[in-house]
Amino acid sequence: MEKPYDAIIIGAGHNGLIAATYLGKKGKKVVVLEKNTFPGGLATRTEFHTGYRSPGILQDSSLLDYKVVQDLGLESKGLVIQNQRPEIMLLGRNHDEILLEQDAEKSVAAIARHSKKDAQRYLDYLQFIQDIRPFIQSVFSNMPPDLSGFAPGQVMKLGQLGWKLRRLGKATMLQLLKVAPMCVSDFLDEYFETDLLKSGLSFPALLGSFTSPRSAYTTLNLLMWDCRSKCYLPGGPAALIDSLLKAAESLGVEVKMDSEVKSIHFDDKNCVEGIALENGDTYLSPIVLSSATPRHTFFDLVPNYQLSFELEHDVKNYRSRGMTAKMNLALDRIPSQVKASIIRLGSDWATMELAFDPSKYRQIPEEPTLELSIPSLGDPQLAPEGHAVLSILAHHIPYNLEGGWTDAAKTTLSQAILSALDSYLPGISETIVGSEIITPQDLENNYGLTEGQIFHGEHAIDQILARPIPSCARYATPLAGLFLCGSGTFPGGGITGTPGRLAIEAIR
Numbered sequence: 001m002e003k004p005y006d007a008i009i010i011g012a013g014h015n016g017l018i019a020a021t022y023l024g025k026k027g028k029k030v031v032v033l034e035k036n037t038f039p040g041g042l043a044t045r046t047e048f049h050t051g052y053r054s055p056g057i058l059q060d061s062s063l064l065d066y067k068v069v070q071d072l073g074l075e076s077k078g079l080v081i082q083n084q085r086p087e088i089m090l091l092g093r094n095h096d097e098i099l100l101e102q103d104a105e106k107s108v109a110a111i112a113r114h115s116k117k118d119a120q121r122y123l124d125y126l127q128f129i130q131d132i133r134p135f136i137q138s139v140f141s142n143m144p145p146d147l148s149g150f151a152p153g154q155v156m157k158l159g160q161l162g163w164k165l166r167r168l169g170k171a172t173m174l175q176l177l178k179v180a181p182m183c184v185s186d187f188l189d190e191y192f193e194t195d196l197l198k199s200g201l202s203f204p205a206l207l208g209s210f211t212s213p214r215s216a217y218t219t220l221n222l223l224m225w226d227c228r229s230k231c232y233l234p235g236g237p238a239a240l241i242d243s244l245l246k247a248a249e250s251l252g253v254e255v256k257m258d259s260e261v262k263s264i265h266f267d268d269k270n271c272v273e274g275i276a277l278e279n280g281d282t283y284l285s286p287i288v289l290s291s292a293t294p295r296h297t298f299f300d301l302v303p304n305y306q307l308s309f310e311l312e313h314d315v316k317n318y319r320s321r322g323m324t325a326k327m328n329l330a331l332d333r334i335p336s337q338v339k340a341s342i343i344r345l346g347s348d349w350a351t352m353e354l355a356f357d358p359s360k361y362r363q364i365p366e367e368p369t370l371e372l373s374i375p376s377l378g379d380p381q382l383a384p385e386g387h388a389v390l391s392i393l394a395h396h397i398p399y400n401l402e403g404g405w406t407d408a409a410k411t412t413l414s415q416a417i418l419s420a421l422d423s424y425l426p427g428i429s430e431t432i433v434g435s436e437i438i439t440p441q442d443l444e445n446n447y448g449l450t451e452g453q454i455f456h457g458e459h460a461i462d463q464i465l466a467r468p469i470p471s472c473a474r475y476a477t478p479l480a481g482l483f484l485c486g487s488g489t490f491p492g493g494g495i496t497g498t499p500g501r502l503a504i505e506a507i508r
């Protein structure tokens with residue numbers, strides 16, 4: 001048996017490492033236990049074809065919470081962060097394209113080639129995002145209010161929130177309250193007429209949710225992304241992990257790989273007293289923070305007799321349906337049509353809805369909705385010189401596919417993705433020298449994502465503000481000493497680091 005720690009962190013994804021580093025900074029004795037042989041969780045570099053590496057499962061790291069970078073001194077540990085969001089290319093069929101650049105005037109000129117009205121309205125859209133940004137950022141970067149009681153401090157916080165909302169001005173406040181619960185297709189239809197622009201802008205609204213553009217509240221998902229997306233990491237998410245590991249280790253935090261937690265132990269007063277690993281080792285601590293998914297934490301690691309009926313019921317009903325697959329391609333040249341590191345293949349609402357429909361009935365859509373990135377443009381070491389890594393995020397791919405994720409089903413999925421890709425980037429198939437397909441089932445098996453859900457639980461209006469469930473909405477759980485700190489907590493998934501930072505505030 002090891003000597004006691006002040007805190008044990010389950011999982012060395014970015015949130016687990018951030019929580020550990022904050023605790024290390026407070027002088028606490030901390031150990032991070034990771035089941036994989038590598039740190040970083042979803043942000044880990046992998047070689048998927050000889051000489052070609054993906055920088056991690058995710059493609060866009062523009063949401064990173066800069067307070068984490070500052071507090072933990074990550075720039076002094078080698079993290080390079082640019083204060084601008086990545087350029088995004090919207091690509092339609094027949095070489096239709098719109099490049100959304102940093103410079104709004106250039107984006108306006110690109111949109112004007114499709115519609116002069118949309119070009120003007122794009123400035124209005126950007127203005128709306130800029131106007132509501134302070135409020136959205138404030139809501140999603142601070143501890144969520146405690147809605148369970150009327151303690152004076154909490155009432156004051158709610159009042160402050162209301163005041164911040166009111167300070168947006170009457171027109172902006174009313175517009176925000178009106179549009180947030182809307183479906184993203186109705187919202188964007190109010191602004192624009194060009195299908196390529198509308199469908200391309202809507203992508204973040206679908207990420208990590210069981211929705212299509214015509215589903216309610218998808219506008220909130222879009223606003224949450226657009227208001228917070230503001231930086232670019234040239235080294236990708238793996239560079240964040242490298243800097244976090246350096247920061248953690250410089251503070252004496254122990255990070256142990258190949259250490260799968262089997263169970264969390266409680267004393268006879270029902271307080272956490274430590275954990276046991278699969279290999280039989282045990283670690284003692286009165287505090288355990290889990291960055292694993294809520295369902296895995298409560299249903300696989302906590303003994304069943306510790307769960308009250310309410311807790312078990314709520315966790316069971318926390319929706320976590322995976323809808324995303326990933327494909328990495330090794331290309332023998334950089335695609336000539338590509339003008340940005342993020343490319344959204346745009347169509348129209350009907351095509352996107354048609355992609356969602358089969359997934360509801362556990363089928364693979366004929367034409368999945370695709371977002372591409374070329375991480376090797378930012379980090380040339382990922383591919384041989386002159387070659388490229390193309391990373392594809394395919395939406396509307398069901399975890400619970402009828403008949404299961406057999407080899408034949410994987411081939412069907414790969415073919416559907418490649419055929420859609422070829423219709424936007426003609427000839428791309430001929431440049432492919434290697435590939436990797438990752439289904440929602442693989443995301444569960446290899447990365448511990450319950451049902452392959454990319455954000456540790458769906459982003460839905462009822463699962464964001466009291467996340468994952470009301471009794472755990474402020475990182476503490478009803479079980480004394482057990483805290484959550486991963487993407488299944490407020491403010492949700494994405495490479496923000498905010499859950500890891502805020503979870504520490506919950507520990508007294």
Ligand SMILES: Cc1cc2nc3c(=O)[nH]c(=O)nc-3n(C[C@H](O)[C@H](O)[C@H](O)COP(=O)(O)OP(=O)(O)OC[C@H]3O[C@@H](n4cnc5c(N)ncnc54)[C@H](O)[C@@H]3O)c2cc1C
Nearest residue numbers: 011013014015035041042058059060261454487493494495
């Ligand atoms: C396909 C895909 C695409 C995505 N695209 C984007 C994107 O473009 N932009 C974006 O911002 N976000 C994206 N995301 C979401 C983002 O990657 C996640 O929300 C985020 O990385 C989760 O970080 P985390 O630290 O909370 O958890 P994780 O990275 O999941 O880390 C949890 C860690 O806990 C470990 N663990 C689990 N159980 C145990 C156990 N019993 N014992 C020990 N260790 C355990 C796991 O191995 C893992 O390392 C994407 C996710 C996926 C899957």
